[in-house]
Amino acid sequence: MKRLQMFGLLNKDMDHIEKELYRSVQGDDDLLSETSLHLLRAGGKRLRPVFVLMGGKFGNYDLEKLKRIAVPLELIHSASLVHDDVIDDADLRRGEPTVKSKWGDKIAMYTGDYIYAKALIMTSELKNPRIHQILSKAMVEMSIGEMEQIRDFFNSEQSIRHYLRRIRRKTALLIAISCQLGALAADANPEDARLLYNYGYNVGMAFQIRDDLLDLSGTEKQIGKPPGSDMRQGNITLPVIYSLEDDRLRDRLLEELDLIRGGRMEVGRAIDLILSGDGIIRAEELASRYISKALTALDGLPNNKTKRNLRDIAFFVTGRAY
Amino acid sequence: MKRLQMFGLLNKDMDHIEKELYRSVQGDDDLLSETSLHLLRAGGKRLRPVFVLMGGKFGNYDLEKLKRIAVPLELIHSASLVHDDVIDDADLRRGEPTVKSKWGDKIAMYTGDYIYAKALIMTSELKNPRIHQILSKAMVEMSIGEMEQIRDFFNSEQSIRHYLRRIRRKTALLIAISCQLGALAADANPEDARLLYNYGYNVGMAFQIRDDLLDLSGTEKQIGKPPGSDMRQGNITLPVIYSLEDDRLRDRLLEELDLIRGGRMEVGRAIDLILSGDGIIRAEELASRYISKALTALDGLPNNKTKRNLRDIAFFVTGRAY
Numbered sequence: 124m125k126r127l128q129m130f131g132l133l134n135k136d137m138d139h140i141e142k143e144l145y146r147s148v149q150g151d152d153d154l155l156s157e158t159s160l161h162l163l164r165a166g167g168k169r170l171r172p173v174f175v176l177m178g179g180k181f182g183n184y185d186l187e188k189l190k191r192i193a194v195p196l197e198l199i200h201s202a203s204l205v206h207d208d209v210i211d212d213a214d215l216r217r218g219e220p221t222v223k224s225k226w227g228d229k230i231a232m233y234t235g236d237y238i239y240a241k242a243l244i245m246t247s248e249l250k251n252p253r254i255h256q257i258l259s260k261a262m263v264e265m266s267i268g269e270m271e272q273i274r275d276f277f278n279s280e281q282s283i284r285h286y287l288r289r290i291r292r293k294t295a296l297l298i299a300i301s302c303q304l305g306a307l308a309a310d311a312n313p314e315d316a317r318l319l320y321n322y323g324y325n326v327g328m329a330f331q332i333r334d335d336l337l338d339l340s341g342t343e344k345q346i347g348k349p350p351g352s353d354m355r356q357g358n359i360t361l362p363v364i365y366s367l368e369d370d371r372l373r374d375r376l377l378e379e380l381d382l383i384r385g386g387r388m389e390v391g392r393a394i395d396l397i398l399s400g401d402g403i404i405r406a407e408e409l410a411s412r413y414i415s416k417a418l419t420a421l422d423g424l425p426n427n428k429t430k431r432n433l434r435d436i437a438f439f440v441t442g443r444a445y
Numbered sequence: 446m447k448r449l450q451m452f453g454l455l456n457k458d459m460d461h462i463e464k465e466l467y468r469s470v471q472g473d474d475d476l477l478s479e480t481s482l483h484l485l486r487a488g489g490k491r492l493r494p495v496f497v498l499m500g501g502k503f504g505n506y507d508l509e510k511l512k513r514i515a516v517p518l519e520l521i522h523s524a525s526l527v528h529d530d531v532i533d534d535a536d537l538r539r540g541e542p543t544v545k546s547k548w549g550d551k552i553a554m555y556t557g558d559y560i561y562a563k564a565l566i567m568t569s570e571l572k573n574p575r576i577h578q579i580l581s582k583a584m585v586e587m588s589i590g591e592m593e594q595i596r597d598f599f600n601s602e603q604s605i606r607h608y609l610r611r612i613r614r615k616t617a618l619l620i621a622i623s624c625q626l627g628a629l630a631a632d633a634n635p636e637d638a639r640l641l642y643n644y645g646y647n648v649g650m651a652f653q654i655r656d657d658l659l660d661l662s663g664t665e666k667q668i669g670k671p672p673g674s675d676m677r678q679g680n681i682t683l684p685v686i687y688s689l690e691d692d693r694l695r696d697r698l699l700e701e702l703d704l705i706r707g708g709r710m711e712v713g714r715a716i717d718l719i720l721s722g723d724g725i726i727r728a729e730e731l732a733s734r735y736i737s738k739a740l741t742a743l744d745g746l747p748n749n750k751t752k753r754n755l756r757d758i759a760f761f762v763t764g765r766a767y
Contacts, residue, residue, distance in 0.1 A: 152589045154596060206558065210551045229532045229595060232554055236528065237588035239558075243565065243581035250574035259565035266559035267474045273551060274476060 133176055136186050140172045143194050147241055158222050158234040162201055165219040170330075170440060171196040171301040174323055177436075178305020180429040181315045185308075191249045192304045195242035195258070200297060202238035203265055205231050210273060211356045218347040254304055261296050268292025276357030277384045279367055279377055286361055287328070290335075295327030318423045325417035326437050332410040333440075335360035339394055340403060351390035355383060361409065365402035372400050414438070455498055458508050462494045465516050469563055480544050480556040484523055487541040492652075492762060493518040493623040496645055499758075500627020502751040503637045507630075513571045514626045517564035517580070522619060524560035525587055527553050532595060533678045540669040576626055583618050590614025598679030599706045601689055601699055608683055609650070612657075617649030640745045647739035648759050654732040655762075657682035661716055662725055673712035677705060683731065687724035694722050736760070 148159035172193035179189045207213070208221040209231050215221065223231040239262075246258055271289045275281050302323035306316035337346050338353045339362055353360050363380075366372045379393035397403065417437050424430050470481035494515035501511040529535070530543040531553050537543065545553040561584075568580060593611045597603050624645035628638035659668050660675045661684055675682050681702075688694045701715035719725065739759050746752050 151585065152592055155589060155592050206554060209554060228550065230592070232528060232531060233588055233592050233595065236557075236561075237585065237592070239561065240581055240584035240588050244578070244585060247574055247578040247581050252569055252572035252574060252577075255574075255577055256566070256569040259562055259569050262562035263473065263559065263566060266555055266562050267477060270474055270477050270552070270555050270559070273555065 133173065136176055137169060137172065139186065140169070140176075140190055140193050140197075143190050144172075144197055147194055147198065147245060148238065151237075154230070155234060155237050158226055158230060159201075159238055161219075161225065162205055162222055162234065162238075165217045167197075167201075167217060168440070169197060171200055171297060173436070174298060174301035175305035175308075177429055177433055178302045178307075178311070178316070178319050179309040180427070181306050181319065181424065182309025182311030188249070188308050189305060191245050192254065192301075192308050195246045196297065196301050196304070198238050198242035198245075199258075199262065199265075202235040202242070203269070205235040205238070207269070209235075210269070211352075211358075213348065213352070213356075215348045249308065251308070254307060257300050257304060257307075261300050264292045264296050272358065275359065277380065278359060279380055281359060281364065283361065283364055286359070286364055290328060290331040291324075294331040294334075295324050298327030298330065299324035315424055318420045321420035322417045322433060322437075325413045325420065326440065329410040329413035329417065329437075330440050332361055332406055332413070336362060336403060336406050336410070339363075339397055351394050354380075354390050354393060355388065357384060361406040362397050362402035365405045366397045366400050369400045369402070372396050372402075455495065458498055459491060459494065461508065462491070462498075462512055462515050462519075465512050466494075466519055469516055469520065469567060470560065473559075476552070477556060477559050480548055480552060481523075481560055483541075483547065484527055484544050484556065484560075487539045489519075489523075489539060490762070491519060493522055493619060495758070496620060496623035497627035497630075499751055499755055500624045500629075500633070500638070500641050501631040502749070503628050503641065503746065504631025504633030510571070510630050511627060513567050514576065514623075514630050517568045518619065518623050518626070520560050520564035520567075521580075521584065521587075524557040524564070525591070527557040527560070529591070532591070533674075533680075535670065535674065535678075537670045571630065573630070576629060579622050579626060579629075583622050586614045586618050594680065597681065599702065600681060601702055603681060603686065605683065605686055608681070608686055612650060612653040613646075616653040616656075617646050620649030620652065621646035637746055640742045643742035644739045644755060644759075647735045647742065648762065651732040651735035651739065651759075652762050654683055654728055654735070658684060658725060658728050658732070661685075661719055673716050676702075676712050676715055677710065679706060683728040684719050684724035687727045688719045688722050691722045691724070694718050694724075 144163055145160060148163065149156045175189055175193035175196060176184075176186075179185070204216065205222050208216060208223045209228050212223075213221050214224040221231070222234050226234075246255060268289050268291070272293065275285065275289065299320045300323070302319035303316050306319050311319075335353060338350060338360065341350060343349050349355075354363065363376070366376055376393060376396050379390075379396065383390060383393065414437055418434060421430055421433055421437075466485055467482060470485065471478045497511055497515035497518060498506075498508075501507070526538065527544050530538060530545045531550050534545075535543050536546040543553070544556050548556075568577060590611050590613070594615065597607065597611065621642045622645070624641035625638050628641050633641075657675060660672060660682065663672060665671050671677075676685065685698070688698055698715060698718050701712075701718065705712060705715065736759055740756060743752055743755055743759075
């Protein structure tokens with residue numbers, strides 16, 4: 124996945140963020156630099172930094188200040204991915220070998236610990252306790268979300284509420300605070316910061332639902348890893364839950380899930396079952412409802428170019444699933 | 446290992462810290478509480494909280510403030526132990542099954558992540574950016590130390606300097622900042638805080654050398670895990686490095702280390718070789734030199750009961766190796 128390249132204005136600043144990202148994990152230890160850079164160089168949309176900078180546009184935009192939020196947020200996200208890949212036994216991420224597959228679980232674990240700690244150092248330079256507080260709370264929620272995910276592996280009885288709570292913790296919260304902290308660091312109006320949080324939260328929910336959809340309906344080239352990876356790991360996502368609610372599919376799908384749980388790598392039949400029902404379309408509908416809510420949050424913000432860009436991003440990052 | 450119980454004055458406050466420790470990991474998620482409490486309840490000397498409270502005695506002692514340093518420092522230490530046990534494949538810690546052996550690597554990894562994040566929330570309540578900065582820097586150093594340890598597994602060519610740098614990062618630094626942050630949180634004289642840091646650093650070095658010694662010369666009952674565990678994992682400690690410098694031992698010891706590296710669980714012969722030379726006594730001498738330096742740091746501090754207690758602790762925590 125390539126970096127978001129929609130906004131001429133931010134591109135120069137995002138280049139700077141990219142350099143700072145690489146710089147932030149160098150100079151301490153050769154192996155840690157190598158593993159961290161391998162992870163960061165594999166790319167990603169840099170969604171969280173983009174949102175931080177956009178949030179900053181609602182106040183006194185100062186790149187030197189904002190980078191101390193933007194870089195740590197991308198680092199925290201990246202650290203969570205290295206640990207995720209250990210849990211999921213994932214060999215590929217964004218089309219590249221994972222740290223876990225290249226260096227093993229143990230080194231992946233400490234690479235994550237290191238990147239988390241580097242993120243914290245950088246935010247502590249801001250000397251703003253409220254930012255630290257919001258960030259560490261989000262980190263706690265993320266780790267709870269990860270634990271819920273492990274516990275819910277292959278839990279075919281989980282409710283939609285369950286799923287939504289998990290993706291809220293795993294994804295939406297960090298995107299929400301990216302928008303919010305950008306605004307706070309730029310001393311924006313607190314009400315604007317609150318609306319930006321709501322925008323980010325709803326975009327984040329839609330984004331994760333879309334990501335989970337793509338894992339079932341996308342091609343390996345589109346998603347950078349084999350389709351059905353979530354299911355193979357036992358991660359029961361929204362389209363699967365909807366499909367299990369469908370009496371015509373439930374029993375056959377449960378049977379397939381049992382076989383996968385038993386170690387069968389083939390997930391094609393389970394995917395075909397899901398595609399034959401309305402699980403995908405219902406998940407798309409729910410994602411759309413979140414996008415709607417994100418746009419409603421934008422309504423309260425002052426009309427400016429950034430607000431229009433945020434609207435575009437909302438469609439862009441969630442649109443590819445439809 | 447039992448909590449330090451030397452100081453009537455601190456016992457009541459340490460009871461409070463103990464309760465706060467347990468409380469800090471409850472209420473978020475049942476499984477995370479269970480794994481975290483299992484870890485915390487296995488005990489430990491609570492050295493870092495004791496040092497925080499002692500540091501606080503050099504300023505305006507306020508338990509409510511100091512606990513927001515003492516609890517996080519013990520949490521950070523504990524989180525590093527859970528991750529350590531994953532790396533070391535350790536089944537026992539303080540005589541109890543490790544989180545890793547009871548729940549597996551993945552749950553141990555997220556238990557660590559969760560406890561780290563909970564530590565950060567609590568310090569962020571202090572609204573003191575400098576404390577945050579010192580803490581996050583120590584966390585980076587700790588993760589570098591852990592990585593060095595992995596890389597140096599079975600590296601029989603490592604120097605004493607190598608070893609000292611590693612234990613500085615792994616242990617001494619966190620103990621140093623325990624003393625320092627206690628003083629800073631109590632608005633103590635900055636020069637006193639600096640001396641307390643030096644004291645803690647040197648006690649920490651001596652403490653880790655002693656711990657490494659005990660692994661070779663202690664009994665299973667004394668150390669809460671089978672003797673020679675370090676060597677079995679490939680962790681080359683100071684007495685081993687000294688023994689490898691001894692021409693009468695070097696070749697036979699290298700041979701033993703090779704067999705252990707190859708998977709042999711029996712370390713008795715390697716231990717006997719080390720005990721037959723002067724590796725243990727030389728390591729004891731170096732530990733004593735660090736204790737000496739710790740006492741010199743104390744000289745500069747005002748004469749009071751706490752200073753005398755710190756002197757006692759220095760002997761107590763490092764004395765059992767002799």
